[in-house]
Amino acid sequence: xxxxxxxxxxxxxxxxxxxxxxxxxxYILHPxxxxxxxxxxxxxxxxxxxxxxxxxxxxxxxxxxxxxxxLVVAGFCLVWDGFxxxxxxxxxxxxxxxxxGGAAVVMIVGSHLAGSLHLRATFNSALVMAISAAxxxxxxxxxxPHRLAMRLAGWVYFANAxxxxxxxxxxxxxxxxxxxxxxxxxxxxxxxxxxxxxxSVTLCMVLMASxxxxxxxxxxxxxxxxxxxxxxxAFASLGEREIVRARRTASPxxxxxxxxxxxxxxxxxxxxGGGDEVLVLFATLAGRxxxxxxxxxxxxxxxxLALLPSSSLMEAMGVAERLRAAFSAExxxxxxxxxxxxxxxxxxxxxxxxxxxxxxxxxxxxxxxxYRAKDLGRNRCELxxx
Numbered sequence: 001x002x003x004x005x006x007x008x009x010x011x012x013x014x015x016x017x018x019x020x021x022x023x024x025x026x027y028i029l030h031p032x033x034x035x036x037x038x039x040x041x042x043x044x045x046x047x048x049x050x051x052x053x054x055x056x057x058x059x060x061x062x063x064x065x066x067x068x069x070x071l072v073v074a075g076f077c078l079v080w081d082g083f084x085x086x087x088x089x090x091x092x093x094x095x096x097x098x099x100x101g102g103a104a105v106v107m108i109v110g111s112h113l114a115g116s117l118h119l120r121a122t123f124n125s126a127l128v129m130a131i132s133a134a135x136x137x138x139x140x141x142x143x144x145p146h147r148l149a150m151r152l153a154g155w156v157y158f159a160n161a162x163x164x165x166x167x168x169x170x171x172x173x174x175x176x177x178x179x180x181x182x183x184x185x186x187x188x189x190x191x192x193x194x195x196x197x198x199x200s201v202t203l204c205m206v207l208m209a210s211x212x213x214x215x216x217x218x219x220x221x222x223x224x225x226x227x228x229x230x231x232x233x234a235f236a237s238l239g240e241r242e243i244v245r246a247r248r249t250a251s252p253x254x255x256x257x258x259x260x261x262x263x264x265x266x267x268x269x270x271x272x273g274g275g276d277e278v279l280v281l282f283a284t285l286a287g288r289x290x291x292x293x294x295x296x297x298x299x300x301x302x303x304x305l306a307l308l309p310s311s312s313l314m315e316a317m318g319v320a321e322r323l324r325a326a327f328s329a330e331x332x333x334x335x336x337x338x339x340x341x342x343x344x345x346x347x348x349x350x351x352x353x354x355x356x357x358x359x360x361x362x363x364x365x366x367x368x369x370x371y372r373a374k375d376l377g378r379n380r381c382e383l384x385x386x
Contacts, residue, residue: 012191013050019202028207038082038091045075046198050191066108069124073104076131083138083153086208100127100192119313125168132161149207156200162383163193177383182190224298225282226276235297235305239359242295242309246353254316256306257349257366258282258323261378262342263302269339277334278344285326305363312351313383320348328379345379352384 020043027036049071052064059067077100081092107123139154167190224236230238246253260266260278267275279302286296287305293305306323308316324346331344349370353362370386376382 003285008188008191010051010055012195013047013053015195016043016050016198017047019198020047021203023205026206026209030213033086033209034088034213035082035086036205036209038078038085042075042078042082043198043202045071045078046194049075066120069120070104070108073100073124073127073131076128076135080135083135086212087138089138095359113188117210122168124162125375129161129164129168132157132164136161147208147211149204149211153201153204153208155324156197156204160193160197175260198323227266227298229283229296229298232297233301235295235299235307236359238295239307242307243353243359246309247355251310252312252315253353254308254311254313255351255353255362255366256304256308256316256320256323257299257351257363257370258320259347259370259374260302261345261347261374265342266340266344269341270334274334276329281330281334282327282346285330286323289322289326305366313350316350316352316382317381320350324348324379324381343379347373347378348381349373350381350383 020040023036023040023043027040030036049068052071053068077092079098083261085091090151104123104127108120110119136154136158139150139157143150143154143250145151181236222230224231242253245251260282263275263278270278279298282304283296283298286304290296290306290308294307297305297307299305308319311319327346328343334344347370349366349368350370351366351369353359365384369382373380373382
């Protein structure tokens, strides 16, 4: 049985509407995830485009098809905008939307005045191809290998760009289109392809949201809730990897054991809220001074650990001194009322991983160096012995 063309378009619209419902539910469940609202609206507009094409919306066929094409392009733009926001990149500007809309209006009006269905279809294919290629680039460029759903969505849009490239080139060989008539075969293929892409992309969107939520949960499980530093469990796991890497590459690996001096008195004088502010201040300073590859951990209370890959003992000493000086300079700002009878300082013990020791042994040596710094008057950095 061969379906009437308009009946088939309405059926595709209904199936696309089901995908729209799935995206809307996804947005309702996770409104805090950037971009999901744009994906939902894009799917609604996509369903509307096929509904307009299938029913005619009470308009002459040429104008209803032009409106449907315009809605398709608008939906692709919203999807692109949503992906950019989901990835933490700036969204598309209103100037972009206005410029694209103006160009589309000029082309639609021009093609109607010329009576050219061929020109209108070619222009629509070119726009969809360009936007699909842009989305594919967003999703595939610098995407980590473990983001499988994101990469899959990127390849779907890459395939979509190729499809519309072929469609645009093949229009000139379709006699029905060149005669100004709708081509049943081409419309069926394009509609079925649209449905496959919509279903595939919706599935990828659900999986991408799940990946993001799982990554957020993993991040929360590995971080100290107050300072944002790694917790001990996460530090131990990542630290073991760094030890393996250091031994494989024969590169140095140094450890800082850091403790705030007189922290009990700081809590007594400033209150526990003030003590928390001191801890957050130090974690912020450490985030500015340490490198991206360094590991920073809240070891317990006012004690912190920093693991410095590819850093010798003397290089680690330089980092420790910068941390100590920065904390002394900026810590005074938290005691603007002069409640503390002493300046805010910290002491640091520094150890380099020996060839025959594990992380626990290196931490014990750094801790011994820290206590020596305390015994020698605090507010200083001390190197661990062998």
